[in-house]
Amino acid sequence: xxxxxxxxxxxxxxxxxxxxxxxxxxxxxxxxxxxxxxxxxxxxxxxxxxxxxxxxxxxxxxxxxxxxxxxxxxxxxxxxxxxxxxxxxxxxxxxxxxxxxxxxxxxxxxxxxxxxxxxxxxxxxxxxxxxxxxxxxxxxxxxxxxxxxxxxxxxxxxxxxxxxxxxxxxxxxxxxxxxxxxxxxxxxxxxxxxxxxxxxxxxxxxxxxxxxxxxxxxxxxxxxxxxxxxxxxxxxxxxxxxxxxxxxxxxxxxxxxxxxxxxxxxxxxxxxxxxxxxxxxxxxxxx
Amino acid sequence: xxxxxxxxxxxxxxxxxxxxxxxxxxxxxxxxxxxxxxxxxxxxxxxxxxxxxxxxxxxxxxxxxxxxxxxxxxxxxxxxxxxxxxxxxxxxxxxxxxxxxxxxxxxxxxxxxxxxxxxxxxxxxxxxxxxxxxxxxxxxxxxxxxxxxxxxxxxxxxxxxxxxxxxxxxxxxxxxxxxxxxxxxxxxxxxxxxxxxxxxxxxxxxxxxxxxxxxxxxxxxxxxxxxxxxxxxxxxxxxxxxxxxxxxxxxxxxxxxxxxxxxxxxxxxxxxxxxxxxxxxxxxxxxxxxxxxxxxxxxxxxxxxxxxxxxxxxxxxxxxx
Numbered sequence: 197x198x199x200x201x202x203x204x205x206x207x208x209x210x211x212x213x214x215x216x217x218x219x220x221x222x223x224x225x226x227x228x229x230x231x232x233x234x235x236x237x238x239x240x241x242x243x244x245x246x247x248x249x250x251x252x253x254x255x256x257x258x259x260x261x262x263x264x265x266x267x268x269x270x271x272x273x274x275x276x277x278x279x280x281x282x283x284x285x286x287x288x289x290x291x292x293x294x295x296x297x298x299x300x301x302x303x304x305x306x307x308x309x310x311x312x313x314x315x316x317x318x319x320x321x322x323x324x325x326x327x328x329x330x331x332x333x334x335x336x337x338x339x340x341x342x343x344x345x346x347x348x349x350x351x352x353x354x355x356x357x358x359x360x361x362x363x364x365x366x367x368x369x370x371x372x373x374x375x376x377x378x379x380x381x382x383x384x385x386x387x388x389x390x391x392x393x394x395x396x397x398x399x400x401x402x403x404x405x406x407x408x409x410x411x412x413x414x415x416x417x418x419x420x421x422x423x424x425x426x427x428x429x430x431x432x433x434x435x436x437x438x439x440x441x442x443x444x445x446x447x448x449x450x451x452x453x454x455x456x457x458x459x460x461x462x463x464x465x466x467x468x469x470x471x472x473x474x475x476x477x478x479x480x481x482x483x
Numbered sequence: 484x485x486x487x488x489x490x491x492x493x494x495x496x497x498x499x500x501x502x503x504x505x506x507x508x509x510x511x512x513x514x515x516x517x518x519x520x521x522x523x524x525x526x527x528x529x530x531x532x533x534x535x536x537x538x539x540x541x542x543x544x545x546x547x548x549x550x551x552x553x554x555x556x557x558x559x560x561x562x563x564x565x566x567x568x569x570x571x572x573x574x575x576x577x578x579x580x581x582x583x584x585x586x587x588x589x590x591x592x593x594x595x596x597x598x599x600x601x602x603x604x605x606x607x608x609x610x611x612x613x614x615x616x617x618x619x620x621x622x623x624x625x626x627x628x629x630x631x632x633x634x635x636x637x638x639x640x641x642x643x644x645x646x647x648x649x650x651x652x653x654x655x656x657x658x659x660x661x662x663x664x665x666x667x668x669x670x671x672x673x674x675x676x677x678x679x680x681x682x683x684x685x686x687x688x689x690x691x692x693x694x695x696x697x698x699x700x701x702x703x704x705x706x707x708x709x710x711x712x713x714x715x716x717x718x719x720x721x722x723x724x725x726x727x728x729x730x731x732x733x734x735x736x737x738x739x740x741x742x743x744x745x746x747x748x749x750x751x752x753x754x755x756x757x758x759x760x761x762x763x764x765x766x767x768x769x770x771x772x773x774x775x776x777x778x779x780x781x782x783x784x785x786x787x788x789x790x791x792x793x794x795x796x797x798x799x800x801x802x803x804x
Contacts, residue, residue: 198757201549208607208739211609211716212604212607212608212613213608213610213612215600215604216604216608216612216613216616217602217612217618219601219619220616220619223619223620223623223679223680224619224622225678226623226631226635226638226676227622227626227640228631229634229637229638229644230634233501235636241643242643243641244652245641246644246645263744277691288535289529290529290530291530291554293526293527293530294526294527294529294530294531296526297522297523297524297527298523298527299524300523301523301524301526302520302521302523303521303523304519304520306522306527308524309527309531315787318729318735318786318787318790318791318794319538319542319783319786319787320736320782320786320787321782322731322737322739322779323542323737323779323780323783323786324537324538324541324779326762326763326766326772326775326776326779327542327544327776328541329544329766330544330545330548330776331540331541331544346533346536346537349533350537350538352534352538354632355530381519381522385526385804388506394674406625409627410627410628412627412629412740413739413741413763414739417763417767420639427630428485428626428627428628428630429629429695431629431630431633432629432744433634435499437635439747442601446573448643448669451633452637455630455633455634458627458630459625459627459630462625462626463622463625463626466621466622466624466785467618470618470621473555473800482666
C-alpha cells in the first residue's frame with residue numbers, strides 16, 4: 197500500500213484479496229488432493245469423495261509403499277537424493293570457479309567464451325539428451341548413475357550468475373591486496389572469494405538441485421535398470437502397471453502416496469529457504 | 484515442460500568486458516597484480532571441459548549423425564541434408580510443431596499475464612495474506628512435472644477426480660478433460676499451474692528493484708495504483724518480462740513430460756504429439772537414431788534462433804526508447 201490509514205487500506209484492497217484468495221485455492225487444490233488421497237486405501241480412492249477424507253490409511257500406504265517390489269521405492273528416494281545432491285554440488289563448484297575466473301581474470305579467448313556463454317543458456321536442454329545418450333552408450337556409461345549426474349553438471353546459467361555476482365560484490369582491490377600479501381591464487385579463492393559469494397552459490401545449488409530432482413527426460417532416456425531409477429521415472433512405471441492392471445493390484449494408492457513423499461522434501465526446503473530464492477532473483481540484477 | 488534455466492536471466496546489456504590495463508612494473512617485482520592469465524584460465528577450465536563434453540560434442544555428434552541414414556538394404560550411408568528435407572516435409576513433425584506453437588500462443592500470454600498481475604499485486608499489497616499467496620503460488624515449482632501431470636490426470640479423471648462429474652449435479656453431461664477438443668486446454672492448465680508462481684516471483688523481484696522515486700511523483704499527482712502499475716512499473720521491468728517470455732518459449736518448444744504422462748489417460752496423444760516426443764520415439768520406439776538426431780538438432784537450432792532473435796529485437800527496442 198502506498199499511503200493511508202488501515203481503514204483506507206481494507207477499503208481499497210478487497211478486490212486484490214479476493215483474487216489472491218482465488219489464486220491460493222487454485223494452487224492449493226491439487227496439493228490438498230494428493231495429501232487427502234494419500235490417506236486412503238485403494239477402494240476408498242476410487243469410491244469416496246475426492247476432496248474429503250475417508251478411513252485413515254496413510255500409515256498402511258506408507259508401509260506398503262516401502263515394501264512393494266522388494267522395497268524399490270526407498271531405493272528410488274535414495275537415488276533421487278544422491279543424483280540431485282551430487283549434480284548440484286558439482287555444478288555449483290564448477291560455476292563458482294568459472295564465474296570467478298571470468299569476472300576477475302583476463303586470458304586468451306575469454307571474451308569469446310563469455311559471448312558463447314549467453315548462447316549456451318539458450319540451448320534447450322532436451323535437444324542434448326538424445327545425442328548425449330548415443331555418445332555415452334558408445335562409452336558403456338548408459339544405465340549407470342553417471343549418465344544422469346555428469347550431464348546435469350552443465351549449468352551455463354550458474355556460471356553466468358556467479359560471474360555477475362562476483363563483479364558486483366567481490367571488490368578487485370581486496371584480491372589485489374591479498375596478492376600483495378603473497379597469498380596463493382587458490383588460497384585467495386578458497387578463503388576470501390568463496391565465503392563472499394555464498395548467496396549466489398546457494399541459489400545455483402538450489403536451482404540445480406530442483407532441476408535434477410524433478411528431471412524426467414534425462415533419466416528416462418539414460419536408465420533401463422529399475423534399481424537405478426529416480427522417483428520420477430519409478431513412479432511412472434508403477435502408474436503404467438496400475439493402468440494396465442485396471443486396479444487389480446493395489447497400486448494407485450501407492451502411486452499417490454509415493455507422489456506425496458516425493459514432493460514433501462522439496463516443499464519443506466522451499467518454505468525454509470525462500471529468502472535465498474528471492475535473493476537469487478535479485479542477484480541476477482535485471483536492471 | 485522441462486526447464487533448465489532458473490529464475491534470473493542475463494542482464495540487459497552484453498557482459499561488459501572488464502578493462503584491465505596491462506601494468507608496467509619494474510622487473511624485480513614479477514607478480515603482476517591484475518593479470519594472471521594462467522590462473523584465470525585454470526579456474527574456468529573444469530567448467531569449459533563440461534561444456535565441451537556435454538554441449539559441444541553432443542551437438543556436433545548429433546549433426547554428424549543427422550547427415551547419414553541407416554536402412555536394412557543399404558546399411559549406413561551419407562545422405563547430406565536428406566534427414567532435414569525429410570523432417571520439414573514430415574506431416575507428423577509439422578503437425579506436432581503447429582500444435583506446440585498454437586499451444587504456446589495461448590498458454591504463454593495467459594500464464595505470464597496472470598504472473599504479471601500477481602507480481603504487481605504483491606508489489607502493492609503487503610498484508611500477511613499476500614505473503615501466504617506468494618508462498619503458495621510458488622509451491623508447484625517444487626513439484627516434479629511428472630507428479631504434477633499425474634495429480635492433474637487423477638483430478639481430471641471421472642473415477643478419481645471431483646471435477647469431471649460437476650455438470651451432472653445440475654443435470655448436464657460429465658466433462659471429458661481427455662477428449663481431443665479439451666486435451667490441449669487440460670495440458671495448458673497443468674503447465675500454468677506449475678509455472679505461474681515461478682514467473683510471478685521473477686517479475687516480483689524485478690519490481691522490488693524499481694526505485695520508488697520513479698513513481699513517487701505520480702503518487703503525489705494522485706495517480707491510482709492501477710495507473711502507476713501500467714504506466715510506470717510495467718515499462719520499468721520490460722526487460723524482465725521479455726526474459727520470462729524467452730525462457731517460457733524455450734520451455735514450451737521442448738514440451739515433453741506432461742503430454743507423455745497424459746498419454747496414459749488420453750490415448751490420442753500420439754507418438755508425434757509434440758516434436759520432442761517425436762524425436763524420443765524415433766530413437767526408442769523405431770530405433771531410427773539418425774533421424775532422431777536430425778530432429779533433436781533441428782529443434783534445438785530452431786529454439787536457439789527464435790530465442791536469440793527475440794533477445795536481439797527486444798534489446799534494440801529497449802535501446803531505442
